[in-house]
Amino acid sequence: MNLPHLLLDIDGVLIPFPNTDQQGPPTHVRHLVVPTGHNPTQPVPIWLNPRHETLINNLLDTHQLHPVWCTSWRHDANTHIGPRIGLPDLDVIDLPRTAITTSHPNGYLWKRDHVTRWAADDPLAWIDDDFTLLDHEWAAHRTATTAPTLLIQPDPHIGLTPEHLDRVLTWVAGIPVQGHVNQAATRPMNATPQQREVRPAA
Numbered sequence: 001m002n003l004p005h006l007l008l009d010i011d012g013v014l015i016p017f018p019n020t021d022q023q024g025p026p027t028h029v030r031h032l033v034v035p036t037g038h039n040p041t042q043p044v045p046i047w048l049n050p051r052h053e054t055l056i057n058n059l060l061d062t063h064q065l066h067p068v069w070c071t072s073w074r075h076d077a078n079t080h081i082g083p084r085i086g087l088p089d090l091d092v093i094d095l096p097r098t099a100i101t102t103s104h105p106n107g108y109l110w111k112r113d114h115v116t117r118w119a120a121d122d123p124l125a126w127i128d129d130d131f132t133l134l135d136h137e138w139a140a141h142r143t144a145t146t147a148p149t150l151l152i153q154p155d156p157h158i159g160l161t162p163e164h165l166d167r168v169l170t171w172v173a174g175i176p177v178q179g180h181v182n183q184a185a186t187r188p189m190n191a192t193p194q195q196r197e198v199r200p201a202a
């Protein structure tokens with residue numbers, strides 16, 4: 001069995017939605033970026049939380065998950081987003097550029113059919129702010145029939161919190177890996193790097 005995947009969305013997860021004054025939350029720092037295809041004279045404001053560097057890297061340092069971007073930022077995630085919060089280059093799910101006017105053209109998240117094909121029978125934890133009831137039903141069915149599947153849905157005006165990543169760790173700790181329960185993944189996300197050091201199971 002492949003390592004469980006961790007699918008990361010960006011808008012509404014790492015970049016919270018601005019408030020009515022077009023400001024991000026005070027926990028986040030404003031940046032200006034020029035996504036691929038945008039006019040360089042019209043950069044886009046985004047807000048990123050510097051604390052996410054430690055939170056996410058602590059999770060990645062457990063080596064219990066295969067992190068991958070699953071976002072309409074596509075490869076821009078590795079050039080415009082990840083480096084600004086100290087994340088390494090991650091794999092990217094090549095989502096198509098489809099002409100849709102809603103993120104739920106069939107009542108569920110537009111990314112889901114691509115994820116289903118991409119992940120095949122692998123376990124996955126997926127953090128996205130835009131799931132519908134049909135997506136949660138899909139995850140329950142996939143867990144029952146195919147592989148453990150966890151959906152985590154942040155409030156898009158708040159974004160990713162330590163509690164979300166703790167839920168991922170708790171989930172992955174319950175997935176048997178090579179016959180062992182995943183003990184190394186049970187330490188909380190706010191632990192220091194030393195506390196989080198992963199040692200092989202005895």
Ligand SMILES: [Mg+2]
Nearest residue numbers: 009011012129
């Ligand atoms: Mg989103």
